Amino acid sequence: MKTCLSLLVSLAAVLLLTPTAAAQEKMRIILDTDAMAEVDDQHALAYALFSGDHFEVEGITVNRGSDYPERTERRPYFGTVTIDDHYKEAVNMARMCASSDVPVLKGPAGNYRQIKGDSNHSTFDGSGAVNFIIERAHAPSDRPLHIYAMGNLTNVALALLKDPTIAPKIEIWWMGTEWPQNYACNNHAGDLDAVDALLANPQNVAFNIIPWPHKGVTFAEIKGKMTGRGPRVSPAVPGLRGEGPDFASFGDYSVHLFDKFVGARQKEHGRSLLDMVGLAALKNNVGEFTPYEMGAPSFVVEEASQTGSQAHRYPGTWVENADNPRRVTMWRDPNRDAVYTDFFNTMDNYVLAGSVPTKDVSHQAAYAARAGTIVPIDGPVLAGEPVTFTLKGNPGDPHWQLGDGSTAEGASVTHTYQEPGVYRVVMGSKVGEKFNELSSAILRVHTPETVHLPQVLLDTDARNEIDDQHYIAYGLFSNLDVLGINSIHHGPFRSDRGGQAQEQMNYGEIIHILALCRQSDLLKHRPENQMPLVFHGSNLPLEVPASGNWLDTQPVKTEASEAILAAARGASPDNPVWVLPVGPCTNIGSAILQAREEGFDLASRIKIIWLGGGPEQVNVRSFNGTNDPWSVYVTGRSGAEFWILLENPTGASLALDKRTDLGVYPDNKLGDYLVAISNIWSKSPTKALYDVATISMVIGNHLGKGWLTLVEPSEVLGPDQEYRWKKVEGPTNVQIIREIDAEAMKADFFTTLNGNPTELKPRQ
Ligand SMILES: [Ca+2]
Ligand SMILES: [Ca+2]
CATH class of the missing domain: 3.90.245.10 (Ribonucleoside hydrolase-like)
Known part of the structure; x- marks a missing residue:
């Protein structure tokens, strides 16, 4: 009898894990x-x-x-x-x-x-x-x-x-x-x-x-x-x-x-x-x-x-x-x-057909904390080996979409991915045919040869300027794992630069750069199932709460803030995700606040490199800092590892010299586009490529290169102290990068863009 019962139980388990035929x-x-x-x-x-x-x-x-x-x-x-x-x-x-x-x-x-x-x-x-x-x-x-x-x-x-x-x-x-x-x-x-x-x-x-x-x-x-x-x-x-x-x-x-x-x-x-x-x-x-x-x-x-x-x-x-x-x-x-x-x-006898899982979780995130979230995984996931997902909280009747076409039900789910790739796992509830997303995880399924690769999540106001496009292409052509690309505003008060339409414009530019990269013949090392998903982000800055306490800040919950949490949940604890905001910090700031609501220790699973800030403070001589200074303060206070590559002077030092560099771009649709926008932007013979430095920094860090030549442990002060940097002696989560080896970084960028990305071997 006992045997029969256990046979039934395992049969039931198999049935649960079989992708729904329908x-x-x-x-x-x-x-x-x-x-x-x-x-x-x-x-x-x-x-x-x-x-x-x-x-x-x-x-x-x-x-x-x-x-x-x-x-x-x-x-x-x-x-x-x-x-x-x-x-x-x-x-x-x-x-x-x-x-x-x-x-x-x-x-x-x-x-x-x-x-x-x-x-x-x-x-x-x-x-x-x-x-x-x-x-x-x-x-x-x-x-x-x-x-x-x-x-x-x-x-x-x-x-x-x-x-x-x-x-x-x-x-x-x-x-x-x-x-x-x-x-x-x-x-x-x-x-x-x-x-x-x-x-x-x-x-x-x-x-x-x-x-x-x-x-x-x-x-x-x-x-x-x-x-x-x-x-x-x-x-x-x-x-x-x-x-x-x-x-x-x-x-x-x-x-x-x-x-x-x-x-x-x-x-x-x-x-x-x-x-x-x-x-x-x-x-x-x-x-x-x-x-x-x-x-x-x-x-x-x-x-x-x-x-x-x-x-x-x-x-x-x-x-x-x-x-x-x-x-x-x-x-x-x-x-x-x-x-x-x-x-x-x-x-x-209608059955609603519009119940596909959309990525828009903004209307559901509010109750995600009490309805259950995916527990972060505890190690790297390998193709051909099972991984178990569990839940924190009680969502009632959890349904899973595992990202490879498989579905499952239950509070705990074990699944084996057959192919390496980047998968988005979603847990939600079902009402009739309708699927409501409650929590997600972005998972890199590895072979033993790739477990060591640094993982990045890009976060960009892609069309505000011309450096973001270089940064996206650099990320895609490099050997880094790119888990996703978030879109974000660049100051909706700037009515001369897209105003309220900015986020949509920037999202479109990401799609555009991806299209050009796909046509450039340089993505052979990144098969389609390892291409990043694109997420809509915030179209407005964070609001300073009346109390002035960062913990009272309301997050702007978007696909993008959820994607940051999802990447963190899917990351192996020994390989945290580098989140690389190169616009305002609204998405990352919101993710930090959402993680607090969920009781999720985000800081242990991500590291942040922000391109922004001026020599003395967040929002003077910094476009990105001006567009949402409070979000930078929130990120600074969160305890998460926060590297700040100053827009000026650091990012500006990584500059294009059009008299010599324009000839180094690849001869493909992407190269043509990057040259065209660089020429259109200004007549000046040089042009700063600010955002590019964040990708270089992740690569340089992995290689153990000394590309950061002056770093100052600091704190980010609040608006009552003009969002200034404060140099500190003791331990801190904030590091201000004041000087870089810009020539080495630029050389790595151009080598990568031309189809010879730096090899990223396991670290010794
Ligand atoms: Ca018609
Ligand atoms: Ca930017």
Whole structure:
């Protein structure tokens, strides 16, 4: 009996640790929509957001569709619709479908031809949506990212242009042509160049085309099947880009849309919910479409001569290219009844699909301390060897996502990673299909050859200047383990330098530098599963508490502050993580305060190197110090090892001499970009590369090099003493670095940038 029991117990343990089959098979999807185009986008969004048994909706990106003034007369109810209107409608659809946590990103007002020259920048018209597609495409997963484009292809084409390395990780599905009719209509005419770019894509990205499925539904059916259907939301949400009446369920909105928009004849005889029908091809082909693989055709435009009601039909001819090695697949002839039956069933038996774990933990961190956190691991993790995660506190019914596609349940979980890499482990609670993150750990899974490598977490106001970009590239091309990259503001009071939009701009620049690095052919030593994740950080400084006591400071809880805690939890105690803030210290200061709330001894697992501060104090002759001086004081008081590489004079001494150094940059896209921004920044023949010194310092420290030539043990004084440095004799956690061997550091930087990173052997 005893044997049987223990057998049962171990069987149960095995079952618990087996990745959930359903979670494995779900399709990762981004919905790219011109939501306010007609009435079908809204139905497609609802269909996807309610099909959680099949889709994981990672986000909604918004495109401009094909709206232009000529169409207004045909569409008095919708009028001329702008990208902002499409965006508003998409946001409201997510709310109405009880999925308001699904990110909605705005795409461009312009088209591919107008924007493509700008895609070389971190921010441009539509970069929010484009950067999101790139970021999600690179997110660690063994499942490809599907993009269902139900408008024009501007966002998709720009993402592939900006970062061609996403091509093998994504599958494009486009609902947008009347193939083989000889004209381009709506979604195609909305951006002819974007379609051409996809048809000719040199990376041969998977491209599925769903010609308009004209399969109609009558108003009687809609009224009978949709009224009151779908989850009820409170408060009710206005439809029609926020201008219409409020609706407490999508079903009611569906009836309203159909009633107001669809003409009498179509109400009686049927109108196709085109984008919704097309989605059935992706939903395990529930629509029974017939796929035709073929050489990519080309569309030859003719002069646009038609006006008025036909203006949306752009004349041209489809030319078949049967032997074209570039292949596409057309999905045609769906089974009308199968699609609508599944759609109506889904309305009655919805499973929310927007429950993918987002990295945004800001709204949950507040109760993380009492709900349970992951206990920091106690040694290095090796591929092929088990690691056990346990919890502090009691989150009730803990669920785990282990970062390699595996899931598990229970207060203690043992798992074996098969491949070395960087993994993000998340513990959370589940309400229905909804997963709420409670705590996370970033884990470097090693081979015995890599356990000694220093680990860094970058933290950067990437676009405020030109040195951050050098610092990111240096980190990636070096042999350091880069666990993540945090974004942060650079003084939101600086309205001339991005103001409130800074964090978003800086995040975009990080994505941009990563894209250039991936295309530079120098990341062979850093396979994709060892690339860093990117986290959104604070967009405002810490506030000085009324008491003046640093312990009363409210942290700004963000993905980035959580990432610092997560990196610390996943670090082996004998190999603390170097956190390298090269902007204000808001993220690190917040992490310190959060750790105190959780009772987590962060100081034992991290070391901090901040690039900032002036000769005498935090916030004079220091851009980074001025942007959040209180955060520097908090970090100084925390007891954590805190190295301060003074912005002036120390960081400034590591300077580019354009007369000699510009020729040393590598001949690749990244090198070109770094040279370009260095030239644009100023006409001066020299330019300080401040932030770069932090990476050099970690490398120099590992090698035992004496690259820090004058260090002063100090304290950081508070605002009542003008945030001054105070030199001290006794033990202290704060070290002010006043002088460095800048030439040695710069030499290491350029050697690394050119593909010969310094080898980092185990220390003796
Ligand atoms: Ca559409
Ligand atoms: Ca910086």
